[in-house]
Every structure is written in structure tokens, then in C-alpha cells.
Amino acid sequence: MGTSIRGKYNQLVQIICLVLLLGGVLPAQEYQYSKIYPVPDLSFYPGALTGLDILQQMDFAPLQGKRIAILCNQTAVNRDGQHLLDFINAQWDITVKTIFTPEFGLFGRQDEAVRLSGKDDIDPVTGARIINLFSRYVIPPKWSLTDVDVIVVDLMDPGIRYFTFITTITKMFETAAKLEIPVIVLDRPNPLRGDVVDGPIVRTGYQSFVGYHLVPIRHGLTIGEYLLMVNEMGWAKDLARVDLTVIPMVNWQRNQWHNKTGLPWVPPAPAIDSLEINLAYLATALLEGTNLSIGRGADKPFQLVGAPYIAGRHFFDVINRRNLAGTKFRAVSFTPHADQVRPEPPVYAGQTCHGLELIITDRDLFDPLLTATTIITIAHQLYPRQFNWNGDYIDKLVGYDLVRTFVAQDKDPAYLPARWTSDVLKFNRFRERFLLY
Numbered sequence: 001m002g003t004s005i006r007g008k009y010n011q012l013v014q015i016i017c018l019v020l021l022l023g024g025v026l027p028a029q030e031y032q033y034s035k036i037y038p039v040p041d042l043s044f045y046p047g048a049l050t051g052l053d054i055l056q057q058m059d060f061a062p063l064q065g066k067r068i069a070i071l072c073n074q075t076a077v078n079r080d081g082q083h084l085l086d087f088i089n090a091q092w093d094i095t096v097k098t099i100f101t102p103e104f105g106l107f108g109r110q111d112e113a114v115r116l117s118g119k120d121d122i123d124p125v126t127g128a129r130i131i132n133l134f135s136r137y138v139i140p141p142k143w144s145l146t147d148v149d150v151i152v153v154d155l156m157d158p159g160i161r162y163f164t165f166i167t168t169i170t171k172m173f174e175t176a177a178k179l180e181i182p183v184i185v186l187d188r189p190n191p192l193r194g195d196v197v198d199g200p201i202v203r204t205g206y207q208s209f210v211g212y213h214l215v216p217i218r219h220g221l222t223i224g225e226y227l228l229m230v231n232e233m234g235w236a237k238d239l240a241r242v243d244l245t246v247i248p249m250v251n252w253q254r255n256q257w258h259n260k261t262g263l264p265w266v267p268p269a270p271a272i273d274s275l276e277i278n279l280a281y282l283a284t285a286l287l288e289g290t291n292l293s294i295g296r297g298a299d300k301p302f303q304l305v306g307a308p309y310i311a312g313r314h315f316f317d318v319i320n321r322r323n324l325a326g327t328k329f330r331a332v333s334f335t336p337h338a339d340q341v342r343p344e345p346p347v348y349a350g351q352t353c354h355g356l357e358l359i360i361t362d363r364d365l366f367d368p369l370l371t372a373t374t375i376i377t378i379a380h381q382l383y384p385r386q387f388n389w390n391g392d393y394i395d396k397l398v399g400y401d402l403v404r405t406f407v408a409q410d411k412d413p414a415y416l417p418a419r420w421t422s423d424v425l426k427f428n429r430f431r432e433r434f435l436l437y
Helices: 003-021 051-057 084-088 165-179 223-233 275-289 312-320 368-382 393-398 402-408 417-434
Strands: 034-036 067-072 095-101 115-117 120-122 129-132 150-154 183-186 244-247 304-307 327-334 353-360
Touching: 034 223, 051 183, 051 244, 067 084, 067 165, 084 095, 150 165, 165 183, 165 223, 183 223, 223 244, 223 417, 275 353, 275 368, 275 393, 304 327, 312 327, 312 353, 312 368, 368 402, 368 417, 393 402, 402 417
Parallel strands: 034 244, 067 095, 067 150, 095 129, 150 183, 183 244
Antiparallel strands: 115 120, 120 129, 304 353, 327 353
């Protein structure tokens, strides 16, 4: 850590200690199986501080003298952009035994910084074994947590149910519960705001790795709130619950987009290089339940939609007449190619696809799910012989067979969001007791 950065942090530590002495600790909420770590009122400090920032200001006190496992990826950075693994190694009384990673690995892809030792990747900074919990293992093997005193989780969840991160952490909970290992979650902002909820809730018969819990597609929760809900409700397998502690953020507001937090943007997954792409992914990922390409392997993944069978200009004209709020479209052609992120080639690899580029003009007005279902419906109407579903994957993404049934009935997509209004209202009421901000 540079001298100027260290000086700034030392000054903040002094402020925190002063506030604590003056009795500025926020009152902790009471939960049956989980705890919220008390933090000072730092409302006077400009910008948000993540759970990692708060932990760092406490000189990692909850971890001192511990042997720890860490579940993290490239998003585990402090306010100054330093990665957790780069400075936790300096804490001489903390031993990092194992590093678990979610889908896409530790740094968003296979990274040259890690070295291979036998069958395991090794982190050169901490010397810890790196285990991916999406490919080779789904549930942490018990041997990977031998002699571990506590598990630390630090990830930025993109705020979208389709992502696998929360499912991976839940699987971690299952093993931690069996071994009676406590878990500390460092909270981070929901990049897509915390006051907007949208989409249907998963039905129990349609649960999968991309829809493991009964929440809407856009859940409006921070990762700490989400995992608090999972733990308190016993949503892990066999009602497993862990000794969970959430270290909350300071100064994050529910109506904030990520760019208003003052925190650095770190892509939560390859190609999600900006907040706009994160928001676009909320829409276009739904199209992976069809035989439309969303630009994987092309120059603007998650912002492109097309297929070889589409007449691009006509498709554009029909979509454009919908006047969907907060977005505009451009007629484009693109050719997907294989990349290093995913082992399987993208749909239509090497073929020219015609379709649309999605451009978000106003993120507050943009309706991702209405936009996605409109594109799906129109593709089905214009190309009924060529358009197909990707097996039952659309049902897993949506949460049940709502969209597939709606499209088969050839109904106007403008009426589809009303079908999940009840789900949104119910979830908003249900989630209230888990909201920390």
C-alpha cells in the first residue's frame, strides 16, 4: 500500500475509533441464525465503504489469529482498487489456507498470475490452494476446509438471478454448516440499485443453478442481504444454516446505481466491462433460452442480438416501432467466434448473424425484461419456422414456463410484465426484514 493511501486509511481508522468511543455504533438488527457486525455511523464520509473497507479499517480484527478460507474473485477490491489477497497477506497473524472461486475463476478468466502445482492452482501471494466451485467442484470438498477456522466471502453479485454466484455460495454454506465453520460475508452494493425489483419468482419445480432460490430475476438485494435471507430462511440443502456474520457497508443508498457510489467498477464476469453492459445483460441473457445469439464471441457481447435467419433491417423496423423506453436500436451484422472464456463455442460461431445492437439511453427508464421479451416475441412472430427454444433453458431463466406459454399464445409482449406484478409485490413485502440499508 502506498504511503499516501496508508496515510488516508490511518486517518479514517482514527475517525472510526473516535466515533466508536462517542457511541456512534449503529444498532444491530436481531436475527435467529445470523449477526450483523456493528459499524460506526460514517455518514459524513464521502462515498460508500464496502464491507472489505470496514474490515480493513478494523485491521482485520475478526480474522486475527485465524486460519481462513476465502471465496472471492476479481471484484474483491477495496475503495482504492486493491485486491483483498494483495493486502491480507501482510496480516502476519492470518493464514489463508484455501481460496475458492466462483464461475469464471479468480480473475475472471484463467489468469497467468496463478501457478499450477500438481492438479491445483496456487496463489503466488498467499501460497493458498485455489479451487474453482463451478467446474471441477460444485460443493467444497471437506478436505479443502481442513483446519479452517472461518470462511470469508467477498464478491460483487451483479444483481441478477441468472448469475451463479449466490448458488455457489449457498453450496459453500452447506459444507460449512456440516463442519460447523462460521462464515463472514463482506457486503457490496447491488450495481443495479436496491430499490428496483422485477420479474417472476422461481417456482419450485423449475429450480436450477441459475434459479436456485425463490426470488425475482432482478432482486434488488445486496449480496449480504441476499445471503442473510438464504441463511435465515434455511434455503440451503436440508435447511442447513451457518453461523453467519455480515459486515455491512457504510453510506450506500438503495437508489444508487454503482457509478454513484464512488467505488471502482470491476467486471463481475468477462465482458461485463461497465454498468451499462451489466444492465444490458439483465435483458439479453434471457435470450439464451432461445436460438438467438446475444453476441458472445463478437465485439459487443450482451449488446447484440441476432441470428443467420434474421433479415436485419426488417427486424429492426418492427422492434423500433415499439418505442421501448430508455433504449434505441441499430441494425447490425456480426460474426461470433470462439473465445477463451467458455470452453464451448458460442452459438452460430463463424456464421454471419443479422439483428440489432442494443443501446441504453436512459438506465432509469430502460425496462430490461420488457425489452427482452419483446425481442423474443417478435422473433417468434416473424420467423416461426426458424425460431426455436433452447430446450427448457428459457423456463429455468424465467423461473417457470410463463414466457414460453405466453409466446405460444401469440400475445402482445406489452402485457407480459403484468403477469409477474403479484410476484414483485409479494417479494417486496417478504424481503423487508432482511434489508440492511
